Amino acid sequence: MTAALLEVEDLHAYYGQSHVLHGLNLRIMPGEIVSLLGRNGAGKTTTLKSIMGVLRSRTGRVTFDGQDILRLPSNRIAARGLAWVPEERAILNSLSVRENVELPPARPGGWSAERVYDTFPVLRERGQHPGGKLSGGEQQMLAIVRVLRSGPKLLLLDEPSEGLAPVIVQRIGDMIERLSGEGLTVLLVEQNLKFAARLADRHYVFVDGQIVDEVRREEVEARRDDLVRYLSV
Amino acid sequence: MPAPVNAQFLLIQVFNGLVNGAFYALLSLGLAVIFGMLRIVNFMHGALYMLGAFVAFALGQMFGLGFWPSLLLAPLMVAAVGMILERTLLSRLYSLEPSYNLLLTFGLTLLTQDLVKQVMLSKYAVSSAPYTTPSELTGVVNLGFVVFPKYRLFVIGVALLACLITWFIIEKTRVGAIIRASTENPVVTRSLGIDVSKWVTGVFGVGVGLAGLAGVLAAPIYSVEPYMGAELIITTFAVVVIGGMGSILGSIVTGFAVGVLAAVGAAVYPPMANTLVFVLMAVVLLVRPAGLFGLPDGAR
Numbered sequence: 001m002t003a004a005l006l007e008v009e010d011l012h013a014y015y016g017q018s019h020v021l022h023g024l025n026l027r028i029m030p031g032e033i034v035s036l037l038g039r040n041g042a043g044k045t046t047t048l049k050s051i052m053g054v055l056r057s058r059t060g061r062v063t064f065d066g067q068d069i070l071r072l073p074s075n076r077i078a079a080r081g082l083a084w085v086p087e088e089r090a091i092l093n094s095l096s097v098r099e100n101v102e103l104p105p106a107r108p109g110g111w112s113a114e115r116v117y118d119t120f121p122v123l124r125e126r127g128q129h130p131g132g133k134l135s136g137g138e139q140q141m142l143a144i145v146r147v148l149r150s151g152p153k154l155l156l157l158d159e160p161s162e163g164l165a166p167v168i169v170q171r172i173g174d175m176i177e178r179l180s181g182e183g184l185t186v187l188l189v190e191q192n193l194k195f196a197a198r199l200a201d202r203h204y205v206f207v208d209g210q211i212v213d214e215v216r217r218e219e220v221e222a223r224r225d226d227l228v229r230y231l232s233v
Numbered sequence: 234m235p236a237p238v239n240a241q242f243l244l245i246q247v248f249n250g251l252v253n254g255a256f257y258a259l260l261s262l263g264l265a266v267i268f269g270m271l272r273i274v275n276f277m278h279g280a281l282y283m284l285g286a287f288v289a290f291a292l293g294q295m296f297g298l299g300f301w302p303s304l305l306l307a308p309l310m311v312a313a314v315g316m317i318l319e320r321t322l323l324s325r326l327y328s329l330e331p332s333y334n335l336l337l338t339f340g341l342t343l344l345t346q347d348l349v350k351q352v353m354l355s356k357y358a359v360s361s362a363p364y365t366t367p368s369e370l371t372g373v374v375n376l377g378f379v380v381f382p383k384y385r386l387f388v389i390g391v392a393l394l395a396c397l398i399t400w401f402i403i404e405k406t407r408v409g410a411i412i413r414a415s416t417e418n419p420v421v422t423r424s425l426g427i428d429v430s431k432w433v434t435g436v437f438g439v440g441v442g443l444a445g446l447a448g449v450l451a452a453p454i455y456s457v458e459p460y461m462g463a464e465l466i467i468t469t470f471a472v473v474v475i476g477g478m479g480s481i482l483g484s485i486v487t488g489f490a491v492g493v494l495a496a497v498g499a500a501v502y503p504p505m506a507n508t509l510v511f512v513l514m515a516v517v518l519l520v521r522p523a524g525l526f527g528l529p530d531g532a533r
Contacts, residue, residue, distance in 0.1 A: 092418060150426050
């Protein structure tokens with residue numbers, strides 16, 4: 001049995017007085033795409049923030065690549081190969097598109113700026129524009145490729161399909177598949193079941209800060225009604 | 234009825250205004266840079282300006298160092314003091330309400346002033362000391378249309394240069410991109426692998442270093458005394474309100490512009506000399522509360 005790339009044990013997280021995550025356990029194997037499914041407010045985003053060290057008030061164990069990262073600041077967690085693409089406000093508007101692309105420290109194994117621009121020529125064409133002037137889809141693309149500059153092993157994606165046109169969602173899906181094909185491991189937060197079902201090898205289902213179910217890719221068809229029920233308001 | 238003002242006199246006032254503006258610009262630029270990144274109003278800024286002047290004076294007394302080495306060393310030493318204070322004291326209060334940092338930096342102001350006062354009295358037996366203008370910069374320059382002290386022109390030039398270099402670094406370089414990113418969204422910036430805390434310390438050092446530079450430049454004009462920053466910083470806060478927080482270029486332009494406006498206004502109508510800046514501040518607050526170059530809260 002190979003070791004998990006990410007292992008979360010008994011994770012509790014808090015926003016001030018409110019207890020948001022209640023003893024979470026999850027494992028992600030190298031090369032997997034795993035989704036966290038659940039309604040708004042179920043704790044999916046909080047889980048990503050807790051893993052990334054962006055949310056600090058939390059207890060439990062988060063082991064990444066064999067090392068406990070719970071106490072590390074997020075910049076050092078990033079340096080170990082974790083990358084977080086938040087749901088919103090990820091693109092910095094006081095920076096040009098080019099500065100956004102080149103902001104993360106380049107590390108061995110990461111994408112060169114050239115590769116970013118060759119893959120997404122629009123980012124080269126609009127390099128001098130403020131980051132916020134890109135369209136929603138372009139911003140999402142930029143947010144994803146930007147973190148690749150540091151050559152992460154695990155990508156934490158928070159609702160990459162949210163608010164985007166179907167054709168753009170399709171392109172983002174293609175991109176995640178391609179990155180996965182190159183060996184990147186992905187933890188995806190989604191409410192869009194169709195999008196998540198296309199990509200993920202496994203789904204964890206969230207209700208009220210706890211994982212209540214786990215569904216493998218091959219079980220999704222048979223259990224579609226359950227999943228729809230978990231996600232419906 | 235005020236006496237008629239001739240053009241020659243007005244022009245001299247413009248230059249005098251630029252000298253005052255040079256100090257406003259250096260100080261308000263430092264405040265703006267610090268506020269952007271740390272979200273605190275550095276109440277200690279005037280005291281660190283004074284410390285710059287005092288360090289130049291002390292370096293001269295203790296080691297016989299003249300103006301030129303002090304012009305470089307004093308701002309660096311003030312920056313070092315600032316960075317130590319940021320690391321050991323200010324950084325502990327970021328998670329609390331802004332008023333705590335206001336109280337802390339105000340307390341540090343009183344402490345710095347009294348410390349300098351004690352040293353000046355006990356070591357040099359003076360409460361205020363003149364600082365010699367470097368011999369290269371004594372005398373006047375004839376600009377054709379106006380004759381003006383060489384040293385004051387030098388002050389305008391150095392301040393302008395320091396402001397433009399700071400602006401260039403922040404707006405046009407990779408270091409600046411990191412500073413702008415940390416200012417706009419420290420959480421995302423840190424998650425991209427950038428040690429934001431380290432940059433916060435550095436930016437605080439640069440901000441107070443600019444105040445230290447202003448202090449050294451001021452020493453030959455105003456002489457060195459423990460409270461020299463107290464009055465200036467009040468006017469500078471008014472300048473910051475007029476210009477609006479958050480704009481680098483805005484704080485530079487407003488600094489010089491307010492200096493000139495206040496000096497010319499004072500020449501035209503002397504009774505207004507001390508209040509003009511504050512009247513201007515009140516008008517700006519009424520018409521455009523975010524300041525001339527500031528963005529409304531939601532737009533940042």
